[in-house]
Amino acid sequence: MTDVVQNCIAKIKGQKKKLVLPEGDDPRIQQAALKLLELDIAEPVLLGDELSIRQSSDFNLGSIPILDPATDTTAELASALIGKKRKITADNVDSYLQNPVYRGVAMLNTGAVHAMVAGAVLPTSKVIEAAFAVGPKPGLKTLSSFFLMTLAPQIDEVARSILFADCAINIDPDIEQLAEIAITTADSASRLLSEEPRLAMLSFSTHGSARHASVSKVADAVALVRSQRPDLKIDGEMQVDTALSSRVAKSKMDNPGDVAGRANVLIFPDLDAGNIAYKLVQYCGGAQATGPVLQGFARPVCDLSRGATVDDIVSAAAVTIALSL
Numbered sequence: 001m002t003d004v005v006q007n008c009i010a011k012i013k014g015q016k017k018k019l020v021l022p023e024g025d026d027p028r029i030q031q032a033a034l035k036l037l038e039l040d041i042a043e044p045v046l047l048g049d050e051l052s053i054r055q056s057s058d059f060n061l062g063s064i065p066i067l068d069p070a071t072d073t074t075a076e077l078a079s080a081l082i083g084k085k086r087k088i089t090a091d092n093v094d095s096y097l098q099n100p101v102y103r104g105v106a107m108l109n110t111g112a113v114h115a116m117v118a119g120a121v122l123p124t125s126k127v128i129e130a131a132f133a134v135g136p137k138p139g140l141k142t143l144s145s146f147f148l149m150t151l152a153p154q155i156d157e158v159a160r161s162i163l164f165a166d167c168a169i170n171i172d173p174d175i176e177q178l179a180e181i182a183i184t185t186a187d188s189a190s191r192l193l194s195e196e197p198r199l200a201m202l203s204f205s206t207h208g209s210a211r212h213a214s215v216s217k218v219a220d221a222v223a224l225v226r227s228q229r230p231d232l233k234i235d236g237e238m239q240v241d242t243a244l245s246s247r248v249a250k251s252k253m254d255n256p257g258d259v260a261g262r263a264n265v266l267i268f269p270d271l272d273a274g275n276i277a278y279k280l281v282q283y284c285g286g287a288q289a290t291g292p293v294l295q296g297f298a299r300p301v302c303d304l305s306r307g308a309t310v311d312d313i314v315s316a317a318a319v320t321i322a323l324s325l
Contacts, residue, residue: 001311001314001315002148002150002161002288002290002315003160003161003194004148004150004161004192004193004194004319005148005290005315005318005319007192007194007322008192008318008319008321008322009039009041009318011322011325012041012042012318012321012322012325013039013040013041014040015325016042016043017042017043017114017115017321017324018042018043018044018045018112018113018114018115019036019042019043019044019045019113019114019115019116019117019317019320019321020044020045020047020104020107020108020112020113020115020116020117021033021044021045021046021047021104021116021117021118022047022100022101022103022104022116022118022122023047023048023100023118023119023120023121023122024046024047024048024053024066024100025048025049025052025053025056026120026121027057027058027059028120028308028309028310028313029046029120029313030046030053030057030058030059030061031059031310032044032310032313032314032317033046033061033064034059034061034062034064035310035314036314036317037064039314041314041317041318041321042115042317042321044064045064045065045066045067045107045113046061046064046065046066046067047066047067047068047069047100047103047104048066048068048069048100049068049070050066050067050068053066054066067103069097069098069099069100069103070098073094073097073098073103076110077097077103077106077107077110078090078093078094078097078106080105080106080107080109080110081093081096081097081102081105081106081109081133084105084109084132084133084134084135085132085133088133099130100118101116101118101122101126101127101130102130102133104116104118104130105130105131105133105134105301106133108134108299108301109133109134109299114299114300114321114324115299115300115301115302115317115320115321115323115324116131116299116300116301116302116320117301117302117304117313117316117317117320118130118301118302118303118304119302119303119304119305119306119308120304120306120308120313121306122306123306124168124292124303127301127303127304128168128169128294128303131143131294131297131301131303134297134298134299134301135297135298136296136297136298137296137297137298138298140180140184140296141176141177141180142170142173142176142177142180142181142184142296143169143294143295143296143297144165144166144168144169144170144180144181144184144185144294144295144296145165145166145167145168145169145291145292145293145294145295145303146163146164146165146166146167146185146188146291146292146293146295147163147164147165147167147278147289147290147291147292147293148161148162148163148192148289148290148291148293148319149161149162149163149164149278149281149282149287149288149289149290150287150288150290151281151285151287152285152286152287157244157245157246157247157261158244158245159244159262159263159264161193161264162263162264162265162266163185163188163189163192163193163197163264163265163266164266164268164274164277164278164281165181165182165184165185165265165266165267165268165274165295166181166185166267166268166271166274167268167271167274167275167277167278167291167292168271168274168275168291168292168294168303169271169292169294170270170271171270171271171272172270172271173269173270174217175217175220175221175224176221176224178201178217178218178221178267178269179221179224179225179228180296181267182199182201182221182225182232182234182265182267183225183228183229183232184295184296185197185199185265185267185295186199186229186232186234186265187295188293188295188323189264189265191322191323192319192322192323193264195264196233197232197233197264197265198233198234198258198259198262198263198264198265199225199232199233199234199235199236199259199263199265199266199267200234200235200236200238200240200242200243200244200259200260200263200265200266200267201218201219201221201222201225201234201235201236201237201238201267201269202218202236202237202238202239202240202243202266202267202268202269202273203215203218203219203236203237203238203239203269204239205237205238205239206237206238206239206242206252206253207237207238207252207253209252214269214270215237217269218236218237218269219236219237221236222234222235222236222237233258233259234259235257235258235259235260236267238260239252240266240277242260242261243259243260243261243263243266244261244263245261246260246261246262247261248261249261288312288315289305290312290315290316290319291303291316291319293316293319293320293323295323299324300320300321300323300324301320302316302317302319302320304316
C-alpha cells in the first residue's frame with residue numbers, strides 16, 4: 001500500500017467506522033470486507049441476499065452483517081431518499097431501495113453508515129447517478145471527483161502522490177465549475193497529503209503561449225480561485241510538463257513560483273483530458289490509481305474501477321473513510 005493510504009489507515013484504525021459495500025455478492029468485495037475487518041480499518045456492511053451470499057462465498061464471512069435490500073426496508077430509509085432526486089417519490093421509493101447502491105445511499109443519508117464504496121461491478125455512471133441522491137455539502141454547487149495517483153518511485157523530481165481532478169463527473173466545466181473543482185480538490189488534498197497542496201490548472205498553453213477559448217477558461221478559473229481562496233497555492237494556465245518538471249518550468253517561465261515544477265494537484269480542463277490522463281499514467285506509467293473518490297458530496301462516496309483488485313478496494317475504502325473524519 002502507498003504512504004498516503006497507510007497514513008489514512010493509521011488515522012482511522014480502531015475507530016469502528018461503518019462502511020457499506022452494495023455489491024456484496026462479488027468475491028473481491030467479500031475478501032476486501034474481511035481484510036478491512038481484520039486490519040480494524042472499518043466495520044463493513046454487505047448488501048445482497050444473505051443466504052445466497054453465505055452459501056456461495058468461498059470465504060467465511062463470519063460476523064459481517066449482510067442486509068437484503070429486497071426485504072430489509074424501513075420508513076426511515078424511505079424518507080432518506082424521497083425528494084433527494086426529482087424522480088424519487090413516495091410512490092416509487094420502495095423500488096429504489098431494492099437497488100443495492102440506492103439502499104447504500106439511504107443508509108448514508110440516515111447516518112447508519114459513515115461511507116460507501118461501490119463500482120466493482122456497477123459502471124461509474126450508475127454509482128454516480130445514485131450518489132447524487134446524497135446531495136452536495138452546504139454551499140457547494142459543483143460535485144466532482146479525484147483520483148489519488150501514486151507514481152512509480154523511479155520518476156525523478158515529480159511528486160510521488162498527485163491528485164487528478166476531475167476525472168469522472170464534469171464533462172465540460174465552465175469557469176465557475178472549474179474553480180470550484182479546484183478548491184474542493186485542494187481541500188481533499190490538504191486532508192490526505194503530508195504536504196501543502198500546490199495546484200496546477202492545466203491547458204495546452206502556459207501563461208498565454210497560445211490563444212483559445214479553452215485557454216481563457218482555465219486562466220479565468222485561476223483568477224476566480226485566487227479571489228475566493230487567496231490562501232491556496234495555485235497557478236495556470238500551464239502545460240503538464242511545466243507543472244511537474246522544475247527544469248521545464250524554468251525554461252518556460254521567468255519566475256516559476258511555488259507551483260510550477262512542484263505541483264501535487266492537477267486540475268484538468270475537461271473530462272476528456274482528465275479521464276485519458278489518469279488511464280495513461282496508470283497503464284503506461286505503472287501508477288496506482290485510487291478512486292475516483294467523489295468530492296463535494298454531503299457524505300463520503302467512492303467509485304471503483306470494475307477491474308479493481310482486493311487491495312484497490314481496501315485502499316479506496318481507507319481513503320474514503322479518512323475523508324469522513
